[in-house]
Amino acid sequence: MIYLTSFNPIDDHIDDDVLLKAHRNFAVNRISEAGVIDKVIPDWVGRDIFSLDNLNKLGKLEPTDSVQIKLVLRVQKYACQHLYERPLSQDQQITMIDDTWNRVSATVANTKRLQDWLASMSQLAVVVEPNELKTVILERLKSGLELYEH
Numbered sequence: 001m002i003y004l005t006s007f008n009p010i011d012d013h014i015d016d017d018v019l020l021k022a023h024r025n026f027a028v029n030r031i032s033e034a035g036v037i038d039k040v041i042p043d044w045v046g047r048d049i050f051s052l053d054n055l056n057k058l059g060k061l062e063p064t065d066s067v068q069i070k071l072v073l074r075v076q077k078y079a080c081q082h083l084y085e086r087p088l089s090q091d092q093q094i095t096m097i098d099d100t101w102n103r104v105s106a107t108v109a110n111t112k113r114l115q116d117w118l119a120s121m122s123q124l125a126v127v128v129e130p131n132e133l134k135t136v137i138l139e140r141l142k143s144g145l146e147l148y149e150h
Helices: 016-022 052-057 112-120 131-149
Strands: 003-007 023-027 068-076 093-096 101-109 125-129
Touching: 016 023, 112 131, 125 131
Parallel strands: none
Antiparallel strands: 003 023, 068 101, 068 125, 093 101
């Protein structure tokens, strides 16, 4: 996960406690819109370093073309805890299935990073919907298993 770290520039302060209260982290892959402001960029910041075009060229962004899917997962309860603090989307819902499993539903961008995360959660989570994504993850897991079997 790549984060954009920022401080609220209301007050230029040297006290760490004051600065930490103004500190914010934004998950870059969850930013759906950005705007350019007319404030001068400090000299120590390269002009094109943080442009969306440059970050995309560096492979730091993943174009989604606004393609959203309704993701439904079956996730082991203890593995689901971080999703309360860091939800997959604003409409995420977590419901209890039984003593071991939760159902997680969320509208998300169908990206390579999502697929990587789902593959890494393979022992703790199962894609229920959409079927196309379930097939992609299953093929990735079979491919990995073949490496260990041969």
